[in-house]
Amino acid sequence: MAELFDAVAQAIRQDELCAVVTVLSGDKIGGKLLVRRERKRDAGGPSFAATGSLGDTALEQAALAHAREAMEARRTTRISLPVEEGEWELLIDVHVPQERLVIVGAVHIAIPLVAFARELGLKTVVVDARPIFATQDRFDHADELIRSWPEDALREMKLNESTYVVTLTHDEKLDTPALVYALGHPVSYIGALGSKRTHAKRVAVLREAGVSDEQISRIHAPIGLDLGGRSPGEIALAIMAEIVQVRNRVKETGR
């Protein structure tokens, strides 16, 4: 007793993507299953494991498949499974982790970008070691302002599918190590500010650092959708628009 709930509470407190399946009707009413992703990442992508019981193995297997789909879509769903005696009504209650935008570079563009990201429901973390940029005054609206070297700050974070990373410092010495580190993690978006020419140079540096072309191709550069804007607000909007596009695609394909 209470073991399953403890596991659910723990998963939610850790802000982990998970689903709780509940049987809503019939003689298995109240049956519960907790579905989590397993840590190991083999070639087939993340696998899903269930704890608890619905009182019927076939039902559990069907529920696990639906839970996986709902988790990938990041959406709580109610489903009916047809069985001999009629239908099983199930709720698949998905806990979606808080999404986070990590902004490397407390530059001018970062100020409106924090505002847009907040409005769209992302937590914002601004990282910059340079004291003239990283002031509380400028980033009072950010959820977190970290004054340290980007790479060090990123190492302290959980960089997962709920994370979006942008590098805006205008300084390759700061941006590049942060990019190398972020590329080693399954973050959903990596964008790097800079012209095509800047990016070509960056690609050369990244290759030298041993980053594969496949990894490098994950970087959105030049950053943002092409809205034709130039002001910091317009550039921030272009970046945010691109993040929204990626975010919706992530939801669709369930990556």
Added chain:
Amino acid sequence: MKEILADIDSWQQTGRQVALATVVQVYGSAPRPLGAKLAVSEDGAMVGSVSGGCVESATVQEALEVLETGRPRLVSFGIADETAWEVGLACGGTIEVFIEPLNW
């Protein structure tokens, strides 16, 4: 769910039974989405919400019965259009709430 965990913890630590109510179906426009939760302790304290406030007291009553019988139940709350506004379900409609003892 996250926001109700602390209260559930403290109720359980003081040996109180807890029931959990979850919105499992929404017809029309409702103020709380699928999966919204309300927890009820055996002495009638509650945390969280399943609607804009109208259905809460009825849910607490049902939850107390669920704790007595130990059996989960599926409860449907229909709100007529003319009263919907008053009770906080902006466009009327129906919500279905699953209420279960938190003993798993």
